[in-house]
Amino acid sequence: MARALTFVCQSCGAAHSKWSGKCDACGGWNTIVEEASTVPAGAGARRAKGRAFALEDLKTADELPLRRETGLAEFDRVCGGGLVPGSALLIGGDPGVGKSTLILQVLAAQALQGGHAVYISGEEAMAQVRMRAVRMGLSQSPVALGSATCVEDILSTVEHGPTPSVIAIDSIQTIWTSALEAAPGTIAQVRTASFDLVRYAKASGAALLLIGHVTKEGQIAGPKAVEHLVDAVLYFEGERGHHFRILRAVKNRFGPTDEIGVFEMTGRGLMEVSNPSALFLGDRSGRAPGMAVFAGLEGTRPLLVEVQALVAPTGYGTPRRAVVGWDSGRLSMLLAVLEARAGLAIGGQDVYLNIAGGLKVSEPAADLATAAALISASSGKPLPADWVFFGEMSLSGGVRAAPQAELRLREAAKLGFRTAVVPEGTKGESAGMELKPVRDVAGLVLLTGGVAGDGSGRGRI
Ligand code: TYD
Numbered sequence: 377m378a379r380a381l382t383f384v385c386q387s388c389g390a391a392h393s394k395w396s397g398k399c400d401a402c403g404g405w406n407t408i409v410e411e412a413s414t415v416p417a418g419a420g421a422r423r424a425k426g427r428a429f430a431l432e433d434l435k436t437a438d439e440l441p442l443r444r445e446t447g448l449a450e451f452d453r454v455c456g457g458g459l460v461p462g463s464a465l466l467i468g469g470d471p472g473v474g475k476s477t478l479i480l481q482v483l484a485a486q487a488l489q490g491g492h493a494v495y496i497s498g499e500e501a502m503a504q505v506r507m508r509a510v511r512m513g514l515s516q517s518p519v520a521l522g523s524a525t526c527v528e529d530i531l532s533t534v535e536h537g538p539t540p541s542v543i544a545i546d547s548i549q550t551i552w553t554s555a556l557e558a559a560p561g562t563i564a565q566v567r568t569a570s571f572d573l574v575r576y577a578k579a580s581g582a583a584l585l586l587i588g589h590v591t592k593e594g595q596i597a598g599p600k601a602v603e604h605l606v607d608a609v610l611y612f613e614g615e616r617g618h619h620f621r622i623l624r625a626v627k628n629r630f631g632p633t634d635e636i637g638v639f640e641m642t643g644r645g646l647m648e649v650s651n652p653s654a655l656f657l658g659d660r661s662g663r664a665p666g667m668a669v670f671a672g673l674e675g676t677r678p679l680l681v682e683v684q685a686l687v688a689p690t691g692y693g694t695p696r697r698a699v700v701g702w703d704s705g706r707l708s709m710l711l712a713v714l715e716a717r718a719g720l721a722i723g724g725q726d727v728y729l730n731i732a733g734g735l736k737v738s739e740p741a742a743d744l745a746t747a748a749a750l751i752s753a754s755s756g757k758p759l760p761a762d763w764v765f766f767g768e769m770s771l772s773g774g775v776r777a778a779p780q781a782e783l784r785l786r787e788a789a790k791l792g793f794r795t796a797v798v799p800e801g802t803k804g805e806s807a808g809m810e811l812k813p814v815r816d817v818a819g820l821v822l823l824t825g826g827v828a829g830d831g832s833g834r835g836r837i
Pocket residue numbers: 469470471472473474475476477478508511512641642643644645646
């Protein structure tokens with residue numbers, strides 16, 4: 377047996393020849409750990425002899441079964457249309473967000489379509505997995521269950537049965553290989569075990585789903601160690617206290633990375649939400665000041681969300697800023713622009729900003745809706761209920777164009793909105809919305825500050 381000593385950073389996976397307090401690769405302090413890896417003599421003997429193929433001799437894309445739909449439409453949308461045989465996917469998320477639930481549903485959907493789906497749990501006993509399946513009404517689905525943590529056991533088990541069309545490992549942090557002495561959960565173990573599993577997937581044509589917990593720093597443990605091994609990285613996100621969950625692709629070799637899938641966590645598992653705008657719009661029946669609807673975009677999917685602002689006299693010396701679902705730096709910027717370019721002095725007051733439904737909005741095009749909500753909150757006049765906003769605000773106070781205007785407008789029209797406040801030059805009359813172009817923040821104040829809240833839904837300027 378050959379014994380090799382390496383020092384591996386537990387945060388980024390970089391290998392060093394000696395120990396040091398700081399990792400040169402990622403800058404992390406105290407993250408380097410000595411890992412003794414014992415490579416059994418003759419390891420690699422099983423390896424197939426390398427062979428090169430001419431690209432033109434390989435099957436063309438039409439002949440290969442390119443994608444297999446799982447049957448869970450929102451999941452397929454994020455993957456780019458389904459699972460690619462032989463590909464590896466990493467699904468990350470906070471503990472308790474619903475990763476195991478999601479994967480069980482994906483496997484059950486796949487099994488019901490005739491695929492051979494295998495679920496290996498390293499965290500829960502089989503009885504626990506079954507209890508969950510019963511609760512979700514999936515106990516009759518022909519999913520093969522296994523409870524194992526050693527990668528050699530897992531591989532020999534699946535290699536003896538029929539080749540799975542999809543195999544899920546829950547979670548990579550619990551899987552270890554006997555080829556290494558390092559403790560399970562260390563970078564070396566996670567990397568080696570994942571590598572073996574990915575190699576099995578590529579050789580067999582099974583789609584591999586690896587589940588990974590996100591560490592408190594917001595990264596999948598050993599992110600660099602695993603992310604480059606897999607073809608796609610998906611994040612499953614959700615706010616505490618809210619029932620909806622969002623599946624987002626951050627890396628995808630086979631499809632776009634800006635797609636989202638929306639689910640709602642119910643007592644019987646995750647339900648797909650095909651019209652997320654309705655979910656994020658909140659209760660639109662009552663009209664209060666400080667509410668503006670942003671016609672947003674997540675990937676190729678338009679999404680309407682309600683931005684809520686509250687401006688209140690400050691009780692202490694320093695005004696409070698509380699932001700949920702938006703960037704607090706961007707709020708400070710907008711407040712400064714409103715004050716400097718439109719003379720709206722909200723800066724000295726407490727400002728609260730919330731995106732309804734617990735969604736996180738990162739599009740710059742949300743500026744206009746947020747500014748409108750702030751103006752309305754400070755003037756005390758509600759905005760008309762059938763208005764939507766989109767456009768980016770620059771430091772000069774100018775309103776800049778946002779991409780895919782037509783798509784946003786059509787979604788708004790579909791949900792009953794009639795008027796859109798948009799950057800100057802926006803095209804999209806065919807969507808059937810009345811467009812109110814604004815050139816700068818002063819124009820926005822004029823437009824929204826002067827609107828009478830008469831409840832008719834039609835604005836008067
Ligand atoms: P789980 O899939 O175990 O999360 P993870 O694998 O990401 O750690 O989901 C755990 C949470 O989901 C748990 O707090 C309960 C909730 N849940 C429901 O609300 N309804 C259900 O049908 C299921 C199965 C779970």
